[in-house]
Amino acid sequence: xxxxxxxxxxxxxxxxxxxxxxxxxxxxxxxxxxxxxxxxxxxxxxxxxxxxxxxxxxxxxxxxxxxxxxxxxxxxxxxxxxxxxxxxxxxxxxxxxxxxxxxxxxxxxxxxxxxxxxxxxxxxxxxxxxxxxxxxxxxxxxxxxxxxxxxxxxxxxxxxxxxxxxxxxxxxxxxxxxxxxxxxxxxxxxxxxxxxxxxxxxxxxxxxxxxxxxxxxxxxxxxxxxxxxxxxxxxxxxxxxxxxxxxxxxxxxxxxxxxxxxxxxxxxxxxxxxxxxxxxxxxxxxxxxxxxxxxxxxxxxxxxxxxxxxxxxxxxxxxxxxxxxxxxxxxxxxxxxxxxxxxxxxxxxxxxxxxxxxxxxxxxxxxxxxxxxxxxxxxxxxxxxxxxxxxxxxxxxxxxxxxxxxxxxxxxxxxxxxxxxxxxxxxxxxxxxxxxxxxxxxxxxxxxxxxxxxxxxxxxxxxxxxxxxxxxxxxxx
Amino acid sequence: xxxxxxxxxxxxxxxxxxxxxxxxxxxxxxxxxxxxxxxxxxxxxxxxxxxxxxxxxxxxxxxxxxxxxxxxxxxxxxxxxxxxxxxxxxxxxxxxxxxx
Numbered sequence: 001x002x003x004x005x006x007x008x009x010x011x012x013x014x015x016x017x018x019x020x021x022x023x024x025x026x027x028x029x030x031x032x033x034x035x036x037x038x039x040x041x042x043x044x045x046x047x048x049x050x051x052x053x054x055x056x057x058x059x060x061x062x063x064x065x066x067x068x069x070x071x072x073x074x075x076x077x078x079x080x081x082x083x084x085x086x087x088x089x090x091x092x093x094x095x096x097x098x099x100x101x102x103x104x105x106x107x108x109x110x111x112x113x114x115x116x117x118x119x120x121x122x123x124x125x126x127x128x129x130x131x132x133x134x135x136x137x138x139x140x141x142x143x144x145x146x147x148x149x150x151x152x153x154x155x156x157x158x159x160x161x162x163x164x165x166x167x168x169x170x171x172x173x174x175x176x177x178x179x180x181x182x183x184x185x186x187x188x189x190x191x192x193x194x195x196x197x198x199x200x201x202x203x204x205x206x207x208x209x210x211x212x213x214x215x216x217x218x219x220x221x222x223x224x225x226x227x228x229x230x231x232x233x234x235x236x237x238x239x240x241x242x243x244x245x246x247x248x249x250x251x252x253x254x255x256x257x258x259x260x261x262x263x264x265x266x267x268x269x270x271x272x273x274x275x276x277x278x279x280x281x282x283x284x285x286x287x288x289x290x291x292x293x294x295x296x297x298x299x300x301x302x303x304x305x306x307x308x309x310x311x312x313x314x315x316x317x318x319x320x321x322x323x324x325x326x327x328x329x330x331x332x333x334x335x336x337x338x339x340x341x342x343x344x345x346x347x348x349x350x351x352x353x354x355x356x357x358x359x360x361x362x363x364x365x366x367x368x369x370x371x372x373x374x375x376x377x378x379x380x381x382x383x384x385x386x387x388x389x390x391x392x393x394x395x396x397x398x399x400x401x402x403x404x405x406x407x408x409x410x411x412x413x414x415x416x417x418x419x420x421x422x423x424x425x426x427x428x429x430x431x432x433x434x435x436x437x438x439x440x441x442x443x444x445x446x447x448x449x450x451x452x453x454x455x456x457x458x459x460x461x462x463x464x465x466x467x468x469x470x471x472x473x474x475x476x477x
Numbered sequence: 478x479x480x481x482x483x484x485x486x487x488x489x490x491x492x493x494x495x496x497x498x499x500x501x502x503x504x505x506x507x508x509x510x511x512x513x514x515x516x517x518x519x520x521x522x523x524x525x526x527x528x529x530x531x532x533x534x535x536x537x538x539x540x541x542x543x544x545x546x547x548x549x550x551x552x553x554x555x556x557x558x559x560x561x562x563x564x565x566x567x568x569x570x571x572x573x574x575x576x577x
Binding site: 094096097098099100206232298300301303304305307308315319322323324325326327328329331333334335336337338339340341342344345348350353354356357358360361362364370371373374375376377378379380381383415416419430 | 487490491493494495496497498499502505506509510512513514516517518519520521522523525528529530531532544552553556557559560561562563571573574575576577
């Protein structure tokens with residue numbers, strides 16, 4: 001069995017049947033990472049000893065019924081794994097080793113998954129290319145001159161390059177869906193409140209969601225089902241009595257209604273993205289879905305709204321990095337206030353500073369009403385747009401990103417250009433809705449393109465169902 | 478207002494954000510924040526008459542569950558202090574520079 005291309009479900013089944021050991025699967029994954037990571041920089045931390053010890057222990061278990069028994073998984077470095085260095089892509093956390101597991105990590109391990117390491121990301125998940133990582137950019141598996149997208153770029157690379165079949169990321173404004181699209185894999189943002197954020201390094205709390213990556217829709221759905229559900233450690237996480245995502249994926253799209261906001265894609269779309277997206281709509285129509293046009297009238301404000309809300313919340317959340325309780329401290333400072341300001345000067349990178357400044361401004365006296373409060377009102381309108389579009393429809397379809405993967409360095413000089421690469425992903429984030437990116441069929445020799453499907457709150461299962469139909473069609477071509 | 482952001486404004490925001498900035502950073506941020514705020518100010522064109530701002534519950538999307546208030550163990554103090562850049566382990570305290 002080729003453990004680099006096998007799905008998580010295939011690996012788990014083979015281990016259960018005794019055809020391969022978890023140790024062999026982990027050893028293979030670790031040697032692929034050792035060979036490929038120096039070029040691709042997908043991982044900030046690799047813990048081979050821990051992974052192998054855990055895989056051997058799993059091989060000794062009589063009970064091999066865990067949903068992810070023996071499956072290697074990569075974890076974005078914004079999520080805590082007890083005792084494993086956690087940096088969030090920043091210098092300011094130093095060699096921080098959290099004394100606890102994120103709930104999603106604990107649930108993956110309880111299901112038998114084997115954590116191989118922590119993946120690279122934009123610092124505090126602030127970016128769309130991993131270029132804002134203090135550990136250097138990750139590189140696209142198909143062409144190392146390109147970015148894999150971000151902020152969860154390392155996790156997307158780990159899966160796309162065949163290091164691990166599945167990974168976790170976090171998605172605030174598109175940080176799972178956009179790198180999934182650019183790398184040609186599946187990535188999902190669950191409904192806000194469906195997955196615990198306990199142990200996720202906080203960026204913007206009204207937006208942050210943990211999300212799964214996989215090479216198949218089924219693997220991605222399985223991971224979401226494993227990590228989801230109420231958590232006493234996270235009061236924003238709701239009890240999950242919604243149907244499992246896995247249960248829906250074979251159902252096909254006949255009779256489903258899917259709206260397309262045509263007014264958003266009239267221009268500004270890369271030609272290959274347009275061709276692949278239109279091709280995907282034809283596939284869905286041919287399989288019996290009803291495709292029509294919808295309006296999202298306030299979408300033009302989505303990026304501006306997102307950057308005001310997210311940076312304001314970040315300026316509050318990142319106040320905790322003060323050199324007192326963990327991470328890096330500038331030890332030369334004479335007074336407490338000097339220590340704060342110097343620690344943060346040396347510890348944060350340029351993009352984080354930019355966003356903290358923007359967020360502080362948006363919350364400051366005299367500007368709060370005009371910026372933060374106004375943005376939260378526009379956000380309510382954006383949610384209402386989606387609610388109306390989804391009345392009588394099952395999903396809204398858009399390309400995940402207006403362009404395929406772009407070159408490293410192409411957008412770093414102009415922060416606003418980088419922000420605009422999130423133009424289609426921030427809307428569902430602001431609205432709190434489930435949203436998935438699934439690869440579309442592309443012409444031979446062209447870069448991957450993702451289709452984004454956004455559903456009604458708590459109806460994550462239906463976006464997986466539509467994604468699975470697109471996947472079956474693409475693979476049967 | 479956004480396009481009129483001055484270097485002094487940036488210094489004031491930096492103080493609120495507890496960030497020490499170099500002269501170069503202050504110059505770059507004056508320009509970049511001006512551009513970004515001019516773009517962000519487009520939200521002011523939206524008609525939000527009578528619209529309530531979105532709150533943490535995302536318009537009723539997520540209702541926090543109720544639970545019984547049962548005490549459970551917290552993280553061990555030694556484990557937490559061991560991550561601090563300067564801790565007085567025996568006393569169980571984080572140590573910081575003088576306040577004034």
